[in-house]
């Protein structure tokens with residue numbers, strides 16, 4: 001199906017022609033889009049210690065970066081150009097989570113979050129490139145985007161953020177409310193606010209190989225049980241007590257060579273790691289929880305939805321919610337898959353185990369009843 005969001009392309013055509021390959025400018029991707037929150041609401045979110053925010057300031061090519069949470073006085077002493085960037089807006093604003101649903105044509109495991117920026121006239125974070133795919137959706141105001149596929153990725157030395165030393169724009173467009181620019185990873189770009197401007201960045205996470213290996217090794221550490229202890233009944237007298245002997249190295253190597261892992265462990269690692277809540281995100285249990293039967297009755301009538309902070313993913317056999325694994329039961333597989341895919345579902349099962357599971361998640365604050 002052709003979609004306005006992608007400038008008349010189908011999802012399939014977008015993935016084939018643009019995703020991870022080349023930029024796409026979409027005029028009027030979301031008609032009448034003016035944004036989901038105003039400058040003051042964005043600034044007040046940056047006061048919240050559970051929210052990740054950054055303030056980027058520049059004065060005659062001198063860059064400064066401050067990390068939140070901020071206080072009103074931080075905004076009083078700003079000089080020069082500035083930009084406020086607030087991450088994870090979708091964890092706090094239902095309308096932002098709804099916006100992300102329009103990007104359901106890309107797997108949730110690749111989605112990072114929605115970041116919103118505010119800059120007064122002339123503000124921006126400087127020319128740079130990101131290692132992930134991003135859709136830059138213009139909210140309130142206008143922003144000039146310059147882009148370049150330049151190979152030269154050298155950075156300004158000693159700057160607190162990654163700024164390209166030499167940026168040679170190849171194309172530029174003035175984006176107005178509702179326009180959107182898709183950029184693949186490593187595409188140099190520079191956004192300059194033209195008047196007050198707010199930009200919505202829908203970012204997609206790309207795990208570095210280093211991160212995959214590091215995190216998998218952590219996973220193995222927690223999931224590996226090996227019996228036995230180092231023994232050396234064959235120890236020989238040595239003149240060099242400080243030496244780690246070749247024999248000791250061989251014995252340790254033979255233990256390490258026992259480390260084995262299979263596809264099941266690798267997929268379990270991925271499910272747990274990718275559904276792990278982000279740093280600083282905590283779940284609130286309901287203040288006055290309903291009884292199980294009240295909950296089930298409401299869930300059947302109105303439906304349930306994942307809490308904004310919940311991340312639910314699945315593999316063929318296993319469901320992952322917020323870093324925890326649950327085996328699928330055949331009776332409830334379709335229902336739970338729908339909850340994961342659409343983040344909401346009507347509870348139409350009489351399967352007792354599934355009902356218990358969902359009530360447990362409700363008590364944990366992982367899901368809520370639909371309003």
Ligand code: SIN
Pocket residue numbers: 083116117124125130134189191199200201
């Ligand atoms: C911004 O919104 O100012 C920066 C977004 C980006 O360049 O990735």
Ligand code: CO
Pocket residue numbers: 128129130189
């Ligand atoms: Co960027």
